[in-house]
Amino acid sequence: AQSVTQLGSHVSVSEGALVLLRCNYSSSVPPYLFWYVQYPNQGLQLLLKYTTGATLVKGINGFEAEFKKSETSFHLTKPSAHMSDAAEYFCAVSDYGGYQKVTFGTGTKLQVIP
Amino acid sequence: EPEVTQTPSHQVTQMGQEVILRCVPISNHLYFYWYRQILGQKVEFLVSFYNNEISEKSEIFDDQFSVERPDGSNFTLKIRSTKLEDSAMYFCASTRGGTNEKLFFGSGTQLSVL
Numbered sequence: 001a002q003s004v005t006q007l008g009s010h011v012s013v014s015e016g017a018l019v020l021l022r023c024n025y026s027s028s029v030p031p032y033l034f035w036y037v038q039y040p041n042q043g044l045q046l047l048l049k050y051t052t053g054a055t056l057v058k059g060i061n062g063f064e065a066e067f068k069k070s071e072t073s074f075h076l077t078k079p080s081a082h083m084s085d086a087a088e089y090f091c092a093v094s095d096y097g098g099y100q101k102v103t104f105g106t107g108t109k110l111q112v113i114p
Numbered sequence: 115e116p117e118v119t120q121t122p123s124h125q126v127t128q129m130g131q132e133v134i135l136r137c138v139p140i141s142n143h144l145y146f147y148w149y150r151q152i153l154g155q156k157v158e159f160l161v162s163f164y165n166n167e168i169s170e171k172s173e174i175f176d177d178q179f180s181v182e183r184p185d186g187s188n189f190t191l192k193i194r195s196t197k198l199e200d201s202a203m204y205f206c207a208s209t210r211g212g213t214n215e216k217l218f219f220g221s222g223t224q225l226s227v228l
Contacts, residue, residue: 043219099207
């Protein structure tokens with residue numbers, strides 16, 4: 001069975017500060033890992049994904065995440081928060097090497113304070 | 115970027131009524147999914163659909179639910195007799211398939227069962 005745990009349902013950062021959203025996963029096979037963002041009244045948008053290969057993955061809008069197998073983690077970071085980053089972020093895992101069944105975390109709402 | 119389109123954006127229904135949620139996936143996509151998000155909870159997988167049949171479904175997807183691709187463009191989710199606990203945001207998603215392909219989500223249908 002696969003699962004993800006997102007630490008912190010709400011995170012607040014100042015504009016320009018580092019963004020760090022935490023995600024730990026559990027998977028019985030090498031996982032595929034994803035971060036999605038959901039802006040108010042919008043659907044889910046893929047930020048980035050890890051499949052195989054390089055463990056540091058760069059995504060859209062300046063976000064990146066590092067797959068750490070030893071820590072079973074896939075934390076999302078951005079060096080400098082922007083007001084437009086305020087949204088809900090979901091970590092997700094798939095065992096199937098694709099999208100056959102994606103399991104989402106409970107989400108982290110990011111607030112950016114001016 | 116291509117979009118998955120969902121209609122309606124909001125649907126209000128009485129308990130026990132049938133509802134049909136409609137989705138138009140991206141035209142060259144082959145795999146189709148429904149997910150739902152109950153307010154304040156995580157996004158949950160409902161069902162995946164490929165080659166005109168269900169390929170996987172979750173325990174949520176009981177006999178009250180059905181999916182159909184009636185005309186090669188629309189992908190529908192039917193709830194036969196709605197319950198209060200069916201109130202949620204329902205997301206449709208599609209992908210061409212393959213590990214390097216993106217999963218595209220629609221903006222969702224907010225279903226309210228009264």
